[in-house]
Amino acid sequence: MISNMDTIISITGQIRDNLKSNVKPKEDDVFNLISEIKQLEGIVSKDLIRAFTEETISFLIEGNEPDYSKTREYINTVDTEISFIAGMFNSPYNPLFGFECILYKKHEVNSSITSHYPSSVVLPVTVLGCTDGFKETMNVSLFPEFFVASAPIKNEHKVFYFTNRFEKRNHLITKPILNQLTTASTFKVLKSASDEEIQEACIAWVYLHEYHHRTGVLPIPEYLNIKGSRAAASLEELRVDLHSIIACIDLYINKKLEKGLLFAELIFAERLLRYPIQIDPHINFDSRASQFFYSFLNDVGTKVFDGTEIHIDVIELREELEKIVNYIDMFERQISRLETAEAKKQIDNLSKSLGGFSVETNKYERLPLYQTMINICENTSIETLISH
Template sequence: MPLQPLTDALAEVEQLRARLGPRESFRDPAFLRELADSVAGTTHLRRLPIAEAFIEDLRNFPEQPQLTRTKRHINTARDAQIFSLFNASYFPKLSLDLLSYRALPTDETLADRYPSNTMPVNIVERSSGFGSRVVVALFPENHIDGSQMSDDLIFYFINKFVRRHNKLTRRLIEAAMAEGSFPLLRGTTDVDVERASSWWVRLHEYHHRQGDMPIPEFLPAKRYKPLAGLEELRVDISGMLACLNDTELPQADARLAYEYILSERLLRYAVEGIPRPNYDAVASQLLFNYLVEQGGIELRADRIHLLPGLDAALAAFLGEVQDIERHIHTEPVERVRKMLIAFTNRYTDYDESAKDYQHIPFFAELKRRLEV
């Protein structure tokens, strides 16, 4: 079924967004009742089934503090629309927002072997909050109810992945990598990058829920910047190794996904995290320094060379993290956290005086030279 244009409804959402108060009021029952009345008073927005569900949820708040009807509608993907009130500190521009999307195909073998509630999609129409550069995904806990249930979908906006890969990562590959590196990526089309991105996010979410300290169970223990970065790296290296070693997967797509994940983790996050590294940039620094020490990569003549020992170095990294996390069965969480932090700090530059992580000079110079 073709998507119905949302032009008029989106205009009404923008008008409502402009009148929203401070985020501190987003869970106030009086504010939510007023917002429900405002949405119900629109001409076009209120006719959308997702808006009807949202209005009903708000009118039952706080007696029913979960956005049950809204999320049920989203999870059924019946009309490929998302509308809600969001409140996530890392998505500051996302608030009352609406979008329509087109779901992307998923390889059946990949989905069977690595099941998750991941929804790789392309945005078709959207309100301004979803236009923010950093909003590349939408998680169930981003809604004002802050909850995540086992059947809630996790959305990744793949056209944003393609755009940032073309805008930055391709330039970094040309400027930083030795000739012949990432041969499959160098000849890709947007459709290829779209497919590789879909593989990445599915493997990413699947592996978050694997291991001795999976997410969301151990999310509180991993919120600290270096541990959040280490967790992102743990799941992405797990995904890369699956692409390398799982012979049941379509091999051409798996090899492309491997190169894609590695290039994004090794290069883009490292540059985007300058001057103040976020947790993804800490993960890139950790990956770079670990692989250099283990003989997986080499920095020579201002170029990164991928060495024959790279695959073994990735496996060694994952093995070390797994060995530490296995202690969770016999030792307190805080003790295991300290071990994971110590492992991360061994391969990163933590400045005690600044109380923060420092960037790698090679990537700082790369950022300056490319003016990105």
């Protein structure tokens, strides 16, 4: 697909390693990388290649501070099926970031979803190859603020989601859990789905997920000053996925989306079951969001786990899901009237009441459901799951 992809990744990786070790990269490596990138003309945008070339020479040859503003700008205008993202990156969520490159193939989103939930900022992609910074365990997306760039972020800047990583986790983690721990009728459509259908469902999930981040009383990125904490991010992740599940159910019921039930089941299963198995809820907001979900379901009288098996009928739970998301939306309206510090305090209090916070250990612990799931799935070690 890209004949020199491995070469591009290898050279970028060498430059990355030099910079991580505070060693000036060899000029030959820099110009070899630029030469290889230029060979992508005809596949990717010439403007993007030119911007990356100019900003990389400024940084690595001329010794200026890294600034990939132009590269980021052209990345956001690319409409070719295959392209690349490269430059300097930084994020508190990814300590491995540095000088990186990723090559990708973009996906089309189901037209029934895009017609009802239009967005121009979400771009689901399959990663074809990347440097080590993009291989970090929990790295599944790229936001415009991760670029090292001096120019301000624009509302139209795209958010990239790496859908093949969601597909892989579904295959390696979620499906084995479903096969071992759910009743025959639970997630029946999801359990029988083909790899291609799982891919389509993951594409729909990340699209709707990001779409709903930008809606509501406190949309992000506008209200990141309130939603920047791990506790707030946990509640936000649950909020947007609940809206996404309901959207898929409604489109399915109204015969607007044939695969809506599959999409709803996948989002539900991933949000409720996978994350606390994969990673500690004390350190990860996605994991904690799953625990919120389970606690909320219990609060509305829905017992999904009897100690042995999980039983869920996504369609039948439509009303309960709406109750939960309405509560979260109401909570957001209430804290929107507060000073930022008080709003964060209220979020933290809610988080501790829902997320498995232990006063004894002063940390978030896995709720019994998830610890039981780990014990039952003992043939698959947590260390193996976390590596994916």
